[in-house]
Amino acid sequence: MYYGGDYNPEQWPEEVWQEDVALMRRAGVNLVTVGVFSWARLEPREGEYDFGWLDRVLDLLHDGGVQVCLATPTTQPPPWIGEEARNVSADGVRLTHGSRDTYCVSSPAYRAKSLEIAARLAGRYGRHPALAMWHVHNEYGSWCHCEHTAAAFRVWLRGAYGGLEALNDAWTTSFWSQHYSAWEQVTTPRATQYLPNPSQALDFRRFLSDELLGHFREQKEILAPSGVPVTTNFHFGDWVPVDQREWAEAVDLVAIDHYPAQDPPEETAFAADLARCWAAGKPWVLMEQAVVAYTGGRIVPRRPGEVARLSLSHVARGARGVMFFQWRASRGGAELWHGGMVPHAGPDSRIFREVCELGALLPSVPDAGDVRAEAAILWDTASWWALQSRGLPSSEVDYLDALRQAHRVLYRHGVTAGFAYPSADLSAYRLVLVPSLCLISDADAANLRRYVEGGGTLVVSFFSGVSDEHGRVRLGGYPGALREVLGVRVEEFHPLAEPVELSDGAAGPPPSGAGSPPDWGTGTLWSEHVHLAGAQALVSYASGPLAGLPAVTRHAYGSGTALYVSTRLADAAFARLLGLAPHPAGLELVRHDRAVFAINHGDREQPVGPGRDLVTGTVVESLPPGGFAVLAGLEAADAGDVRVGIGAER
Numbered sequence: 001m002y003y004g005g006d007y008n009p010e011q012w013p014e015e016v017w018q019e020d021v022a023l024m025r026r027a028g029v030n031l032v033t034v035g036v037f038s039w040a041r042l043e044p045r046e047g048e049y050d051f052g053w054l055d056r057v058l059d060l061l062h063d064g065g066v067q068v069c070l071a072t073p074t075t076q077p078p079p080w081i082g083e084e085a086r087n088v089s090a091d092g093v094r095l096t097h098g099s100r101d102t103y104c105v106s107s108p109a110y111r112a113k114s115l116e117i118a119a120r121l122a123g124r125y126g127r128h129p130a131l132a133m134w135h136v137h138n139e140y141g142s143w144c145h146c147e148h149t150a151a152a153f154r155v156w157l158r159g160a161y162g163g164l165e166a167l168n169d170a171w172t173t174s175f176w177s178q179h180y181s182a183w184e185q186v187t188t189p190r191a192t193q194y195l196p197n198p199s200q201a202l203d204f205r206r207f208l209s210d211e212l213l214g215h216f217r218e219q220k221e222i223l224a225p226s227g228v229p230v231t232t233n234f235h236f237g238d239w240v241p242v243d244q245r246e247w248a249e250a251v252d253l254v255a256i257d258h259y260p261a262q263d264p265p266e267e268t269a270f271a272a273d274l275a276r277c278w279a280a281g282k283p284w285v286l287m288e289q290a291v292v293a294y295t296g297g298r299i300v301p302r303r304p305g306e307v308a309r310l311s312l313s314h315v316a317r318g319a320r321g322v323m324f325f326q327w328r329a330s331r332g333g334a335e336l337w338h339g340g341m342v343p344h345a346g347p348d349s350r351i352f353r354e355v356c357e358l359g360a361l362l363p364s365v366p367d368a369g370d371v372r373a374e375a376a377i378l379w380d381t382a383s384w385w386a387l388q389s390r391g392l393p394s395s396e397v398d399y400l401d402a403l404r405q406a407h408r409v410l411y412r413h414g415v416t417a418g419f420a421y422p423s424a425d426l427s428a429y430r431l432v433l434v435p436s437l438c439l440i441s442d443a444d445a446a447n448l449r450r451y452v453e454g455g456g457t458l459v460v461s462f463f464s465g466v467s468d469e470h471g472r473v474r475l476g477g478y479p480g481a482l483r484e485v486l487g488v489r490v491e492e493f494h495p496l497a498e499p500v501e502l503s504d505g506a507a508g509p510p511p512s513g514a515g516s517p518p519d520w521g522t523g524t525l526w527s528e529h530v531h532l533a534g535a536q537a538l539v540s541y542a543s544g545p546l547a548g549l550p551a552v553t554r555h556a557y558g559s560g561t562a563l564y565v566s567t568r569l570a571d572a573a574f575a576r577l578l579g580l581a582p583h584p585a586g587l588e589l590v591r592h593d594r595a596v597f598a599i600n601h602g603d604r605e606q607p608v609g610p611g612r613d614l615v616t617g618t619v620v621e622s623l624p625p626g627g628f629a630v631l632a633g634l635e636a637a638d639a640g641d642v643r644v645g646i647g648a649e650r
């Protein structure tokens, strides 16, 4: 288990380094990431190198028993770098040095200089005894629209489409006089008068992901001969043009940065489950988190015990390392208020004491085998990107919001869930949720059909299955590729400005003698004119233009069941649909092969078990607020049983 953070000794006089290492030892730190933003100090003038300070830092850390995750500093070139190495915005502005991430990976000058500094580091430190890991770059994700990028984009497009006519077809350039007659006419989606071509925008993100990945791979090739794992830290944001699914195959271990703000436990569970999906069996680590939270324009310290609980949540979901940005809070610079494991107040502080406590606890967390998820939520980067286009039927459909709701409902009911790709073998899951998967290939649609045929329960929500992988609509009725398995045909979308009432079952009066029907609340955001084509209505619209028509349907298909949810249900209604049992608020449970990890994020004592806590060796029957245990022999209290309620029972 790695424990530590980004260490930026170049921001401090050398006397402080001695204290740093002593404090790291006190805190149980065993790994620090060094050199992320050090290019200007390592190569102060082009071709003139200064490694002396880094030699001393690495030796000092090694003598102190702290291992090093050594970064290549390519995420921010020094001020001397030529203008051509910097990126150009969509409206044609060449960005200026002064912030960070100001580079263009397609620029030959940047590419050459960045590989050279990586090679110098590999040559000098590849055999250093402190070296445990390489950290390439930092949070890849910069965009560029310069001529080099445009040329590289054309090369990528030729590879993807072969001929120009195939590209014209995939991008539907017959619309708005966009038909290309020569490759030189094709460029990046730069600023334009009105709506850009959505297929072009989607391909540009795919290209950028590959182009950045090419740069990572080149660095990896330079660093790999040293024999230590090579990684880069994934940043998760809707502006990031990185398809983590593909990148995860290229790294030796997956590393994520995570800064939860609104609901830290739920956001942490979401991010950690996603990281485990990306890692697909490889180890993964939390490379950066913070001792503060950015909320609503404020930077607020994490509450007492919160740093430990969130860190343990990552560990419970499979993380093999818990790291921070950064070791020591900076005195100046753009992120001086960001906090650190050693805050401005110094080691005599609540934060540093909590950092030490966590460092002491982590080595006692047992290996309880793999996380055992019984439900999966499908994750698809292209659908996420496509749903960021302008010109959609509703500007309010938010892919992440749909995913977060699906995850939150399972999380709040104690169900151990994971994410999976639409092409994955899903047969191990009892339940698969498919939120707004708007783009789907024929092969992936067939995979989902097979899952249901084989006995699985698939719950698809609105605006799924509608387009092919280029964003072209599948004709004949929505949800396109999923019509057959869902047994419905949707004629129209009716995005909602106001909520609409929902009623139980098919339209019409309830059967006489029936008890009071469940309350499905309202549908919000979206609704659809659904025709049944084999499915039965479980919930209907009771107000609005679609009153009397099906809102939620169930279809028996093969040995399984496929549900379609054509509106946004409230969380409680979603949980009812899945038949989830009530679960104590704030109690996080994560099943592993040999135990259940339990964390109490709430402010009340919660009964769990009884089970034997593998951390302390004692029998635990309840968890106090902030409590943590790894419970063996907990079958009886193994909460979070998935029963797909109305789907299965009626």
Ligand code: GLA
Residues within 6 Å of the ligand: 138, 139, 257, 288, 325, 335, 338
């Ligand atoms: C990211 C970066 C760090 C730092 C933190 C805090 O995770 O990798 O360099 O900027 O955010 O904002």
